[in-house]
């Protein structure tokens with residue numbers, strides 16, 4: 563089966579959650595909006611799943627909106643908040659390293675007449691809350707800064723940003739998709755108004771997500787129709803998906819602190835092993851504010867695609883570590899933001915672990931990586947001198 567180290571892209575579904583998905587599909591086919599017994603059973607199962615999800619996040623059940631994924635949660639947060647607040651101003655602030663689902667949604671809002679300020683990051687990928695404070699105007703209605711960057715793993719100063727947002731009465735959204743289940747995520751203690759999660763990043767089914775909406779946060783729904791999800795997302799609920807998501811989030815929350823510590827140990831072991839055994843390799847991201855599951859490297863004299871393909875061939879699955887790399891000719895906005903996108907013959911690679919990753923897998927992956935890099939470099943050197 564090989565060694566899967568691309569958990570930031572997606573995680574394998576928890577067998578228990580897959581089973582729940584199948585069982586609920588076969589048996590729990592009622593519509594929660596129906597008043598008959600089938601409907602009532604479905605309604606109860608929905609309520610229970612919502613309670614379980616809220617408990618894992620330390621919030622209230624009616625602060626949970628189930629969506630079709632992290633992308634939809636981000637979309638609803640940004641468009642919903644901007645439309646709800648547009649009478650107070652039409653300016654929003656995001657970081658330069660947001661996921662496409664935030665970034666492209668913000669750019670869409672520009673076509674509706676909103677103004678977007680992108681806050682640059684330092685070479686470690688970190689946003690300075692001072693820069694955000696300086697970008698705010700009386701017109702600013704929303705700030706969106708991710709909790710953990712999905713490419714390089716930098717952990718943003720969300721609590722500091724939420725404090726300044728609260729002082730200025732500006733809504734604050736965070737895309738916490740990469741944070742959970744690798745770090746504790748509690749919207750209450752982070753002080754955010756809106757927070758997005760994606761089920762397939764925490765071993766739940768694909769096509770499911772959560773938007774936490776702090777009680778009282780004004781939001782305009784995108785999908786209109788019935789009154790499902792507190793009127794914030796119309797349409798008959800994906801009950802089997804919601805039940806499976808709730809189970810996965812509950813399992814992820816169990817022993818999370820311990821899992822985070824072990825995950826960080828393995829991630830650091832991987833990074834140290836690679837840096838100790840290869841020259842011209844740089845670990846990207848922040849030395850202190852690093853997510854426990856992501857190690858992203860710039861590797862001179864190679865390219866990301868060859869690295870990924872060759873490692874795949876040897877049974878180790880990683881990512882090229884540059885979103886957009888699949889779109890020809892486009893450089894990653896994240897690598898550009900940290901100044902790593904020059905014309906250098908330089909590849910990038912992202913390893914992302916999970917709490918199921920073992921020390922042996924980390925050591926084996928590191929050895930394979932070393933061999934592949936050495937081989938690619940000698941091939942390219944041979945090519946150059948031919």
Ligand SMILES: *Cc1c(COP(=O)(O)O)cnc(C)c1O
Pocket residue numbers: 570571630631632633634661663708710711712737739740760761762763769770771
């Ligand atoms: C994966 C990811 C998303 C998108 O979530 P989907 O459920 O796949 O739509 C959003 N933000 C970040 C940071 C992600 O890593």
